[in-house]
Amino acid sequence: MQLELISFKLCPYAQRAAIVLHYKQIPATTTYIDLATPPSWFKQISPFGKVPVLRVDGESVLFESAVIAEFLDDISGGSLLPTEPLRRALTRSWSEFGAACIGDLISMLNAKDASSYDSAQAALQEKLRALEGVFGESDYFNGPQPGLLDFAYAPLFMRIELINAGDVLYPAQQCPRIAGWSTRLLALPAVQDSVVGDFDRLLREKIERTGPYLAQLLGY
Ligand SMILES: N[C@@H](CCC(=O)N[C@@H](CS)C(=O)NCC(=O)O)C(=O)O
Structure with a gap:
């Protein structure tokens, strides 16, 4: 699975996803954009026009940091959420x-x-x-x-x-x-x-x- 995190260097929400990537050592690339002048491709893929978004296999795009963090947890070993x-x-x-x-x-x-x-x-x-x-x-x-x-x-x-x-x-x-x-x-x-x-x-x-x-x- 190919993962690309679209981020902004100062975004605290994107950082949540980045922490999960690092903690679980999940291979991914990170593309930083400038939110003041977002590239046109970003506007096309981000439903709210916000970072973070996670592009999966170059096709599916996940948005909302909490959802992205849970997805990253789901696709990697061990769970960062309680089971009960x-x-x-x-x-x-x-x-x-x-x-x-x-x-x-x-x-x-x-x-x-x-x-x-x-x-x-x-x-x-x-x-x-x-x-x-x-x-x-x-x-x-x-x-x-x-x-x-x-x-x-x-x-x-x-x-x-x-x-x-x-x-x-x-x-x-x-x-x-x-x-x-x-x-x-x-x-x-x-x-x-x-x-x-x-x-x-x-x-x-x-x-x-x-x-x-x-x-x-x-x-x-
Ligand atoms: N609820 C969103 C919030 C994301 C968010 O607010 N990101 C900011 C950057 S820190 C953003 O992209 N702002 C651009 C805009 O609102 O146009 C999440 O958790 O992913």
């Missing part, structure tokens, strides 16, 4: 919640002023505190090994750490589970290898371009 139906469904529910967290983070990155930054940060803070309440005693959401749910949050934590917002969003005193989870996830080679080498610089440049409030906070 309720736990499986809960995992999918909280994975959707992770997508909403990423939405709040994007609002923080793009905030034009203090009030929009603060309200996005407060929304994300509230979500992460809710997550702290459902996170068990294990290292990862469903046990001692990472799975799809964990990989859905890793792109969020990577960006939060790069903008030094971890102490506000999940202070170790109030959110010890999330704080530890973030540290463990970001140490995984599959997570580190899921972004391009100049990711930090690209993110900084994007913040300078589109997030004047955060750029000022970070002293850029």
